[in-house]
Amino acid sequence: MAEEGAAAATAEKIIHTYPLVRHSDMSEEMRTEAVELSVTACEKFSQNNELAARMVKESMDKKFGPAFHVVVGESYGFEITYECTTICYIYFGGNQAICIWKCS
Amino acid sequence: MLKAMVKRALNKDDDKLLIAKTLQRLDQKDASKSRANLADDEALEWLKPRVLIKPDDQDFVPEAELDEEVGRILTTINPQWVPVEVAYHYGQGKFIMKPKPAFGKAYPLYVYQGTAIRKDSDEAKAQIAAGYGMVGFDDAGPKRAKVKKAAAEEEEEEEPEAEPPPVEEAKPEADTTLEEGPAEEEVPEAAEPPPEPDVQDEQEVANEEVQEPEPEPEEKPETVEEEVIVVKPRVRKLANQFNFCERAALTYNFPRRSVETQTVPPPRANFGSTALQCIIFDFYQEDYARKMREKEEEKPKRLRKKKEKHAKSAQQIHDEHLAQRIREAWAILERLVNQNIYDDIAQDYRYWDDPSDEFREGMGSLLPLWRFQFEPMRSHAVCDMQWNPHYQDLFAVAYGSLDFTKQQKEGCVCLYSIKNPAYPEYAVITESPIICIDVYTETPYLICVGCYDGNVCVYNAQLSLESSYQYKSDSVRDKHSNIVWEVRWGARLIDGEASFFSVSGDGRVVQWAVMPGELRATTIIELRAPAAPVPGPDGTLIAVNSCGSCICFHPEKADIFLVGTEDGAIHTCSLKYNRSYVRSCQAHHMPVYRINYNYFNNSIYASCSGDWRVKIWEDGREEPLFMFELGSPVGDVKWAPYSSTVFAACTADGKVYVFDLNVNKYRPICVQAVVSKKTKKLTRLDFNPKLPVIVCGDTKGTCHVLKLSPNLRVMVKPPKKALSTDQRTLQIMKLDKLLTLVRDPPFTPGVVDEKFEDD
Numbered sequence: 001m002a003e004e005g006a007a008a009a010t011a012e013k014i015i016h017t018y019p020l021v022r023h024s025d026m027s028e029e030m031r032t033e034a035v036e037l038s039v040t041a042c043e044k045f046s047q048n049n050e051l052a053a054r055m056v057k058e059s060m061d062k063k064f065g066p067a068f069h070v071v072v073g074e075s076y077g078f079e080i081t082y083e084c085t086t087i088c089y090i091y092f093g094g095n096q097a098i099c100i101w102k103c104s
Numbered sequence: 105m106l107k108a109m110v111k112r113a114l115n116k117d118d119d120k121l122l123i124a125k126t127l128q129r130l131d132q133k134d135a136s137k138s139r140a141n142l143a144d145d146e147a148l149e150w151l152k153p154r155v156l157i158k159p160d161d162q163d164f165v166p167e168a169e170l171d172e173e174v175g176r177i178l179t180t181i182n183p184q185w186v187p188v189e190v191a192y193h194y195g196q197g198k199f200i201m202k203p204k205p206a207f208g209k210a211y212p213l214y215v216y217q218g219t220a221i222r223k224d225s226d227e228a229k230a231q232i233a234a235g236y237g238m239v240g241f242d243d244a245g246p247k248r249a250k251v252k253k254a255a256a257e258e259e260e261e262e263e264p265e266a267e268p269p270p271v272e273e274a275k276p277e278a279d280t281t282l283e284e285g286p287a288e289e290e291v292p293e294a295a296e297p298p299p300e301p302d303v304q305d306e307q308e309v310a311n312e313e314v315q316e317p318e319p320e321p322e323e324k325p326e327t328v329e330e331e332v333i334v335v336k337p338r339v340r341k342l343a344n345q346f347n348f349c350e351r352a353a354l355t356y357n358f359p360r361r362s363v364e365t366q367t368v369p370p371p372r373a374n375f376g377s378t379a380l381q382c383i384i385f386d387f388y389q390e391d392y393a394r395k396m397r398e399k400e401e402e403k404p405k406r407l408r409k410k411k412e413k414h415a416k417s418a419q420q421i422h423d424e425h426l427a428q429r430i431r432e433a434w435a436i437l438e439r440l441v442n443q444n445i446y447d448d449i450a451q452d453y454r455y456w457d458d459p460s461d462e463f464r465e466g467m468g469s470l471l472p473l474w475r476f477q478f479e480p481m482r483s484h485a486v487c488d489m490q491w492n493p494h495y496q497d498l499f500a501v502a503y504g505s506l507d508f509t510k511q512q513k514e515g516c517v518c519l520y521s522i523k524n525p526a527y528p529e530y531a532v533i534t535e536s537p538i539i540c541i542d543v544y545t546e547t548p549y550l551i552c553v554g555c556y557d558g559n560v561c562v563y564n565a566q567l568s569l570e571s572s573y574q575y576k577s578d579s580v581r582d583k584h585s586n587i588v589w590e591v592r593w594g595a596r597l598i599d600g601e602a603s604f605f606s607v608s609g610d611g612r613v614v615q616w617a618v619m620p621g622e623l624r625a626t627t628i629i630e631l632r633a634p635a636a637p638v639p640g641p642d643g644t645l646i647a648v649n650s651c652g653s654c655i656c657f658h659p660e661k662a663d664i665f666l667v668g669t670e671d672g673a674i675h676t677c678s679l680k681y682n683r684s685y686v687r688s689c690q691a692h693h694m695p696v697y698r699i700n701y702n703y704f705n706n707s708i709y710a711s712c713s714g715d716w717r718v719k720i721w722e723d724g725r726e727e728p729l730f731m732f733e734l735g736s737p738v739g740d741v742k743w744a745p746y747s748s749t750v751f752a753a754c755t756a757d758g759k760v761y762v763f764d765l766n767v768n769k770y771r772p773i774c775v776q777a778v779v780s781k782k783t784k785k786l787t788r789l790d791f792n793p794k795l796p797v798i799v800c801g802d803t804k805g806t807c808h809v810l811k812l813s814p815n816l817r818v819m820v821k822p823p824k825k826a827l828s829t830d831q832r833t834l835q836i837m838k839l840d841k842l843l844t845l846v847r848d849p850p851f852t853p854g855v856v857d858e859k860f861e862d863d
Contacts, residue, residue, distance in 0.1 A: 016388045023375070079376035087375055094388055097379030103372070 016094040023089040030064060034088045038098045042072065049073055049096075056100060067104030073097060402621070439524050446525060449473050453522075453797070458813040466767045468815035470760060470776040473797065474525040476807040478503070480533070481516050486801025488541045488590075489788050494548035496794045497522045498529070501807055504537030504556055506787065512537050517553055517563055522797075522809060530565050532573075540590045544602065550574075552604045552616075554588025560606050560616055560623070575623050577616065582625035584608035589653045595662040605657075607667055611649025613677070629682050631669055656699040660706050668696025674711060676723070689726055691719060698740045698788075704748035704835045708843075712738035718753050720765075722843070729846050730769065734761055740788040746796075746817060748839035754778075754786035754800050762816050765842055774816055778808050 019035050026034060037056050045052040049072040060068040064086075071078060074095055080087075086102035189202040221228050443450055453473050461468060478501075487504035503516040515537035519530035537556040544550040549565040560583070561573040577583045586609030593604045594615065602618045611631040617624040631652050637645035651670040658664035663679035664686070672692035675685040694714030702708040707723040714737040719728035736757040744750035749766040758781040762774035778786060779802045789800035796812045820834040 014392065016392065020388060020391050022387060023377070073379060075380050077376070077378035079374065081372050081374050084371040084373050087373075089375070089377060091379075091384045091387060095381060095384060097384060099377075099379075101375070 018092075020091040021088065022091055022097075024087060025085050026088050027085065030086075031088055033063060034060065034100050035090055038072075038090055038092055038100070042092050042096060042098070053098075056098070060100060060102075064102070068100060068102045071097075071099040435524075438526070442524050442526050446474060449525075453811060456811075461813050461815040464815065466764075466773055466815065468762060468774040468813040470762070470774060470778070470798075470810040470812060470816075472778065473809045473811055474522060476501070476520045476525055476528075476809070477805060478516065478518050478528055478531060481518070481805040484512055484516065484537070484805045485803040486787050486805060486807055487515075487537070487539045489790050489799055489801050489807060490541055490543050491790055491792050491799070492519075492543055492548050493545045493793065495521075496792060499790070499792075499799055499807075500541050500543055500551055501528075501801065502538035502541040502553060503805060504539050506803065511556065515555065517541065517551065519565060520807065532563060534561070534573075539587055542591045542593050542604065544593045544604075546602070550602070552591050552593060554584075554591040554606050554608075556587050558584035558586055558588060558608060558610070560584070560588055560591060560604075560614075562604075562618060562623070575618060575621075577623050577625065582614075582623075584610050584612065584614065586610035586651065590655045592655055592657055592665075594657065605655060605665070607652035607655040609651040609653070609670070611651055613652060613655065613665075613667060615679075627682070628679060629667075629677050629685075631667060631675065633671065634673075651695075653695045654698050656701060656709065658706065659701050659703070666699050666709065668699050668711060668713075670695040672696060672713060672715070674699065674721075687724070691721070691728070692717060694737070697738065698742075700742050700751075702743045702748060702839070703745050704832065705839050705843075708839070710741045710743060710751055712741035712753055714738075716755075718751075718761075718763075720751075722847075729843070730765065732761075732763065732772070734759075739786055740790075740800075742789060742791055742798075744791050744817070745793050746791075747819070748835040749842060750816065752789055752791065752798060754789045756785040757781040758784055758786055758802070760786065760789060760798070760800060760810065762812070764816070764818075766838055769842075769846070774813070776810070778802075778810065779804075779806075 019039050021031065021035065024031050024034075034056075037059050038052075041052040041055040041059075045055065053070040053072040056072070057068050057070040060070070068086075069080075074097070076097070078099060080099070080101055080103070082101035082103050088098075088100045090098045090100070092098055190199045191202050192198070193200045223229075223232070452471060456471065458469050458471065481503040484503040485506045486501055487506060488502040490500050492498040492500065498519055498521050501518045501520060503518065505512040505515075515534045517530075517532045517534060517538055518528035520528050534553075534555065535557075536559065538553045539556055540554040542552050544552070551563045551565060552560060553563065554560050557579075559579060560577045562575040564574040567574065584606065588606050588608045591604055591606045593602070595603070597603050597617055603615055604618075605613060605615050605628065607613050611633075613628040613631070615626045615628050617626070631650045633648040633650040635648050637647045640646045650673070652667050653670050654668040656666045656668075658666075665677055665679075667675045667677055668691070669675070672690060672694055674689055674691040674696060676687040678686050691711055692713035692715050696711055696713050699709055699711045702710070708720065708729075709723075710718060710720050712718045716733050716735055716737060718732045718734060718738055718741050720730035721728050732753075734753060734755050736755040736759070738753050738755050741751060741753040744752065747764070747766075750762065750764045752760060752762045754760050757777075758779040759775055759777050761772040762776075764773045767773050778800060784802040784804050784806075787801050787803060789798050791798050796817050797809050798812065799807050799809050801807045819831060820838050822829045822834060
């Protein structure tokens, strides 16, 4: 009879490509929007973090009112003040960290 | 200036008191005026040091005369105008007076008739006497007192108002020339100024011709006053000379004030973090592990429990492994024992070919091999069976009941391997009798079943025995309302989900999408009976569904399928139409039990029915190509997978019929009674896709595996010209050759294809 086809989990390096929300107090809708924007921007400008950040910022400004700030990078530290319910700190593609917040 | 004029004009007057008062007033006015002049002079102070130069021959004028004010009046009166003009009349021969012009030197350009009338005019008097037309203030106390007071001090109040007339009189009189003779008025006034001081006596004498303006205004106000006081003492005072007054009100202005508020600023918070590759990597790992965990939790409970056990300790894992190995060892042992017991059968299966076939020209036989029985299912019927498409020794059996008067309470799905005839490899007792079954070709451990109660389920044979179905239709929402007669796996949906189709006695063909955790139903078509709608109890017409009894998919065109109904019709349907059939034909007189497409020619299919007949059809042809009467209801018909012309049928009287159209077009080449026709009926059969065996089930829960004798599985010998032609091409050629013999009238298969292409 059919053997148990146990899929041998390969110990190879697994490359994660999905976005992962590390910290966020945004509303569900806003967060979804922010994550989608970040994914789009990072995929579009995979070689240029500055352009990616600009695209996210401008889109967020347009959708949720101005004074959003976006940081895209692989290695950085930050200490920010943000308006409550507007922060979203996302990891994407396994090596990028995107921080989006609003403070005007 | 006015003062001098009044003095001169009034010195003849006798009313000294009046004059004195008038002068007094004028003095006051002069004083104010001189003050204004003073102010003007002050502005010109810088001019003062100027010295006036006099000519030598200038006349000496005494200081007093220089100081004297000489009046100069600007009036409308033309001083050049001669009042009494004389002209020589040649007819009469003497000087005569020229006729006076009507309007003097004034030319009215525009005359406007006003509504205001002077209160001392005759008309006003008449109105006052009549008691109307006097618009005034209302009868409030203070006002009335004022009126009385005014009446008492008439002289003081009235005098100043009457004073301007000399100047003012001229205009209104001239304008309102309607009442009094205009010429008479105009003329004297114009004439007056030059001879003013001397002509005093003359004026009085020639009263008709020249009238003085002064006496009249003086007298008129007095008479009016008298009348007001005497005749109508209670008449309200006029606001002015005209019967006209102006009113105004001032509303309260609210003072402005400014108000301001301040909102609480939106709350803020601080957040800080560090993004490093190692942190990101760790978080992804964590999330991945969590996702894996969640995935496991989605699996059925029992499985999860098992996994949990695994997770408990290394010892238990070891024990489990050990138990599993022991179980496998036992399974092998069981097979060994069984193969020892049934050794002769195994040998027969492998090596025995009936030698008598060589002498029986074109006839064959079936060799009974194993019999499979599951003890709890002794009284059940084998309702459906199917060889596993992947493991050639494994077949699935559905246990249910076809006796609807003594329906069983439960059913069973079993998987048997011919390596172990004693006991099924997999058996699940179900709540309802199972009527049909289908094994998924892509993943052979997924088995969909249709139940007697109208539900459809999907079983996963990989799960442990005690775990039941993996998916089940919702009994409330979307199950069939009648027996599910056949289920068939279909093509994957656009989203990649597996799907299967079910046909039921309620006349619906439903597609079930296997979604994670649930089955989603879509009704593909509702089978309409040819009968007219039946009137319902409340007068509505109820369309009658015909009962579907079997379904068969076209081997190549995934959206074309055949549906057999209980009234004997076979409908060709398409997934694209949910209302109408592509084609429909009345194939049988009793329920169609099974339809099966030929493996080699997609336009040929066989159908079997309760009317004892097996018919071979070609797509698009109304009449069957072949028709065989088997003398008993035919439960199943199947084409052989190895030959294009061989098919087998099983009947209710316990016989299996094998036909080879290439050998005999009218009779079966093998008729074998498999079970006793008194106690048992054969229900279904199935060809093994690879091995030369068939399996058929009976109504007592037994599955018989039969070996086909060599005559039943003859292959086509390639012609000498083309020895390398493969078997499949030869089989197709064989069938085509056969078909050309039976097709009458000549038939072009292209018509069929075109019709399908249109879909």
